[in-house]
Every structure is written in structure tokens, then in C-alpha cells.
Amino acid sequence: MGCRAGLHCTEGCSKKTLNNHLGYLNAVYNQLNRLNEIEFDNPIRNVEMIRLDERELSWLTIEEIRHLLKTIEEYSQNPHVHLLTRICLATGARWGEAENLQLRHIQEGKLTFVNTKSGKSRSVPVSKELFEEIRKHLKNHGYFSFSLSAFRRALDRTDINFPSGQAAHVLRHTFASHFIMNGGDILSLQKILGQSTIAMTMRYSHLSADHLKDAISKSPMSNLAS
Structure with a gap:
């Protein structure tokens, strides 16, 4: 049984998956200890998480967004995927969050x-x-059905390339990246994305217009030019 079942990996787990499993086991031991179901300390409490390299954040350009939406419109038979894609691009929502929307929301x-x-x-x-x-x-359909597979199939028809494993999550990165590039502030972005710590949101700070200007005006090359 593979690592998705939480038991062991037959083809190798990613570092993130291993860290997740370690976190789950720690939580189990800690809870058993709190419930007095075990009389010994958590045996893996001192095991450190594997250090992870920061993932490359990919985002779509305006032309790539147009290309993606046109591809979905032309090839996808799923009635929800085009609208779900635009919801994610307009709000920075995760795909699952958008799919969970109901009329009362x-x-x-x-x-x-x-x-x-x-x-x-x-x-x-x-x-x-x-x-x-x-x-x-939503009045017509009642709800959004599972549409992630339809999105992935449409994405495969495009010539858009970005790191594997991001798929629909690139829409969230796209919203955040364009928000900052268009002058939005980090604190507002944190609230919109619903991120618990500002550290997560700071990943997008390097895209701010002021930051990019400073790279030109405050580099040592600017002194040479003058």
C-alpha cells in the first residue's frame, strides 16, 4: 500500500510526505499520553523534521490566463471548471474551497x-x-461537482509549463502574485488568502513594484552608471 494510505512507500515518499507522517505519529503518541493510554513518553518527540527547500512559486501571465481559459472553453465538457478557474483567479481561493461554495455562501x-x-x-x-x-x-446546478480532473485535462492541452504538483494551486499563486505586482499590500493579501502567518504571505513580497524598482536603483551598478 502506498504512502497515501499513511503506511509505507513503495516508490519513495517526498520529504514533505515524510514530515507529514512524522507529524501524524507525534500527534498520536501525544494524544495517547494525554489520555493515559500509554505510560511512556513519546519515543519520537526528538526526531527532527526534514529540512525542505522552498518550493518554486509559479504563476500565470495575463496571456497564459487567456490561453488557459480559452482552452477550457473550447475543450472541456465539464460545466463547472471554467467558472471555478475564474473564481480561484479572482479570489486566491484553493480549488477545493471554490468547489465547496454553495448558494448560502x-x-x-x-x-x-x-x-x-x-x-x-x-x-x-x-x-x-x-x-x-x-x-x-448555483441556482441552476445546485452545487459545484468535483472538477479538478477536468481542469488538469484542460491544462494538459495547453503549452503552459510549471513545476509538477502545483496544478490548480498555480491559480492561487497567480492571484497572489498579480495582487502584489499591482500594488496590493502584504497584510491585505494575508487576510484574503486566509494564511495563518505572515511568513507564508511574505513569499510574494519580492514581486512588489517598489521592491523591483529598488533592485535597479539601489544596486551597485547604479553608482557606476552615475
Whole structure:
């Protein structure tokens, strides 16, 4: 049985997966200890997590977004995937958060995402046009069905390349990257993305316009030029 079952890996686990398993085992031992089900200390409490290299954050350009949406429109028979893609691009939502939207979550020009990774609900405003389209879609269909596979098939038809394992998550990175490049601030982005720590959001800070300008004006080459 493979590592997705949480037992062992037949083809090798990623470092992140191994860290996840270590975290799960630590939690089990700690809970058993709290419940007095075991009389010994957590035997793996001092085992350190594997150090992970920061993942490359890929995001789509405006032209790539147009290309992706056109490909979905032309080739996908799934009635939800085109709208779900635009929801993620407009709000920075994770794909699963967008799929979980129901009509009661669409109120006053905002989308409220529930059952999030952080466990906290958050609301993000969208344009009037998108808001009305989502509400109409949910009135007609009732809910968004599982559409991630349809998104991946459409993505495979494009010539867009980015690191493996990101797939629909690249839409979230795309929102965040363009938000910062268009002058948005880090604290607002943290709230929109629903990230628990500012450290996670700071990954996008290097894309700010001011940051990029400083790379030119404050480099040693600028002194040579003058």
C-alpha cells in the first residue's frame, strides 16, 4: 500500500510526505499520553523534521490566463471548471474551497469560503458580474461537482509549463502574485488568502513594484552608471 494510505512507500515518499507522517505519529503518541493510554513518553518527540527547500512559486501571465481559459472553453465538457478557474483567479481561493461554495455562501457581493485549511471562514469580494454569474450558476446546478480532473485535462492541452504538483494551486499563486505586482499590500493579501502567518504571505513580497524598482536603483551598478 502506498504512502497515501499513511503506511509505507513503495516508490519513495517526498520529504514533505515524510514530515507529514512524522507529524501524524507525534500527534498520536501525544494524544495517547494525554489520555493515559500509554505510560511512556513519546519515543519520537526528538526526531527532527526534514529540512525542505522552498518550493518554486509559479504563476500565470495575463496571456497564459487567456490561453488557459480559452482552452477550457473550447475543450472541456465539464460545466463547472471554467467558472471555478475564474473564481480561484479572482479570489486566491484553493480549488477545493471554490468547489465547496454553495448558494448560502454567496451574499452581498462576497464569497464566503468555509471548511478551509486554516479552519477559519473568510469572505472575499468579487466583481458584480462574477458575483451574479456564480449565483445564477448555483441556482441552476445546485452545487459545484468535483472538477479538478477536468481542469488538469484542460491544462494538459495547453503549452503552459510549471513545476509538477502545483496544478490548480498555480491559480492561487497567480492571484497572489498579480495582487502584489499591482500594488496590493502584504497584510491585505494575508487576510484574503486566509494564511495563518505572515511568513507564508511574505513569499510574494519580492514581486512588489517598489521592491523591483529598488533592485535597479539601489544596486551597485547604479553608482557606476552615475
